[in-house]
Amino acid sequence: MNLDGSGLTCAQVHAAAHGEARVTISGVDRARAAWAAARQLTGIVYGRGTGVGANKDVQVEHGGPDLLRSHAGGAGPLVEPERARAMLVVRLNQLLAGGSGLDPGVLPVLARAINDGFTPPVRTYGAIGTGDLTALATTGLCLLGELDWHPPPTPRPTTTPPPRFALADGDALPLISSGAATLGDAALACHRLRLLLDAAVDVAAFSFVAVGASAEPLAAAVQEARPHPGQAVVAARLRGLLSQEQGVRVQDPYGYRALAQVHGAAMDALDRAETVVGTDLNSASENPLIAGSLAWHNGNFHSGPVALALDTLRASLVQAAQLSTARLATLMDPGFTGLHPFLADRPGGSGALILEYVAQDALAELRHLATPVTTGTAVISLGTEDHAGFATQAARHALRCVEPLEIVLACERAAATRALHGPTPDRPLTSDVEAARLALRGGG
Known part of the structure; x- marks a missing residue:
């Protein structure tokens, strides 16, 4: 099943979430263009040099990992692996649609997590329909190696490493600014x-x-x-x-x-x-x-x-x-x-x-x-x-x-x-x- 930021269906999400289809990615140009544009931005950009929420006007430096740590605070039972995998499929496809400014190097890493059966330890409670911040921040900490992925249901060779990616400071908000778990x-x-x-x-x-x-x-x-x-x-x-x-x-x-x-x-x-x-x-x-050379703050x-x-x-x-x-x-x-x-x-x-x-x-x-x-x-x-x-x-x-x-x-x-x-x-x-x-x- 190919993901390119368009054409993803509910049936395809279900198939990938239940391990009935492997994902491939193509059409990364939009994601790459947004990343390049984000690196050239100047001035105040929310979440890239500022705090979030009510801290939107507070300038911060090197806050990427801290943003993930502070937001990975879900509660309650762990969601089923297929639900966590569905979230990864949705977020990967959204990132391929462009506009996040996230380092596109993370895209094949997320695809490997889906295909190899790794899922983040997402908790049930922590979102109200304005972004699945706790679930995606947990995913970010798994990518950084600060939290353990849940292993695949079928044991993999011991040489199969868990998915890792060194997210930069500016990658934190672009990763979690999504309702991918809800979707x-x-x-x-x-x-x-x-x-x-x-x-x-x-x-x-x-x-x-x-x-x-x-x-x-x-x-x-x-x-x-x-x-x-x-x-x-x-x-x-x-x-x-x-x-x-x-x-x-x-x-x-x-x-x-x-x-x-x-x-x-x-x-x-x-x-x-x-x-x-x-x-x-x-x-x-x-x-x-991130569209064109500008950052558009929106809802x-x-x-x-x-x-x-x-x-x-x-x-x-x-x-x-x-x-x-x-x-x-x-x-x-x-x-x-x-x-x-x-x-x-x-x-x-x-x-x-x-x-x-x-x-x-x-x-x-x-x-x-x-x-x-x-x-x-x-x-x-x-x-x-x-x-x-x-x-x-x-x-x-x-x-x-x-x-x-x-x-x-x-x-x-x-x-x-x-x-x-x-x-x-x-x-x-x-x-x-x-x-x-x-x-x-x-x-x-």
């Missing part, structure tokens, strides 16, 4: 949610067949009358999976009748989130931005657009999951399936009743994770930094949404499969749910 989480979340929302259409098709739901609401004429893109895509996919003669009821419950509208809105929200995240994956979000680091897009996405997941639990309820109802209540094999049996409890528990978690971050802010650094986007939390919560959404859909799939294949005697259903989760991931 890494957002990219991982968008990719995994894409797979789940696609698979959810197939799950819904099982339920349609199991209860004999009408395909009439999916007709092309209906979609053309209200042409939302996601709605049209979902309806078309379901039409391709179902018989157009199926179903005899005039008005099915909303879990079926309004599926294209609700699930389609989630697909539209995901498309929007991927577009916003993709823009930032390939942007120079540096402050100051491109602010994550407001990402936070807003991810807030909408998480809310839409709740709507989609609520319809899944609604369909699950119909699968328990003999009035829809013609079987015993709860898909039991005999009158009075519990059958698949417990799946509703599991799904509603997971749905409650999704509702919690959908709480918007964009309604809050923070004022820090003696009032100099007087707004925060909290996209960090939005991305973290979006990534956490994957598990409960998968469980809700797995419960529906397990119930629909039982309805279609015939009830079995009462037994633990954990293996059914786990098999359904595996199927949702494309494993069966």
Whole structure:
């Protein structure tokens, strides 16, 4: 997978983060030009000869390592290696976009860290959507040799040295002026949610067949009358999976009748989130931005657009999951399936009743994770930094949404499969749910 500062996608971030693709770099001219221009700058340039935050007007000398040391102060548990690696992939691509003024000699070193499986010991807490300072400062100290990289999951030859680079004083702020960790989480979340929302259409098709739901609401004429893109895509996919003669009821419950509208809105929200995240994956979000022969002090680091897009996405997941639990309820109802209540094999049996409890528990978690971050802010650094986007939390919560959404859909799939294949005697259903989760991931 080649990185050149443009064209990086959420799917590619996921592949590189999980060791499914190696990275190469090309097109370093923009990074090299910014570095050369930065070395010729005169006058006051934020972070290059000044303190940061409220210390922006205080001149300092030789403060590079100290800036990294002071900002590498994250807290809480270590993030998973794939999340730390996603951050490295994003930051490397951003640096290739130019504008940082960072020594381009560090670029192949970061690429080697990604490919060899080294990750910085990044802590969970320490950012509010105005730059992932603690995570990237920790990375800088690893490059300097002051902190140890986490070793690769697969042991390397003892002759493989850890990635090192002698960052100069002026390289500290250019390295950490980025939301790369937040964007890494957002990219991982968008990719995994894409797979789940696609698979959810197939799950819904099982339920349609199991209860004999009408395909009439999916007709092309209906979609053309209200042409939302996601709605049209979902309806078309379901039409391709179902018989157009199926179903005899005039008005099915909303879990079926309004599926294209609700699930389609989630697909539209995901498309929007991927577009916003993709823009930032390939942007120079540096402050100051080195462009031409000048340093431009700016606010491109602010994550407001990402936070807003991810807030909408998480809310839409709740709507989609609520319809899944609604369909699950119909699968328990003999009035829809013609079987015993709860898909039991005999009158009075519990059958698949417990799946509703599991799904509603997971749905409650999704509702919690959908709480918007964009309604809050923070004022820090003696009032100099007087707004925060909290996209960090939005991305973290979006990534956490994957598990409960998968469980809700797995419960529906397990119930629909039982309805279609015939009830079995009462037994633990954990293996059914786990098999359904595996199927949702494309494993069966």
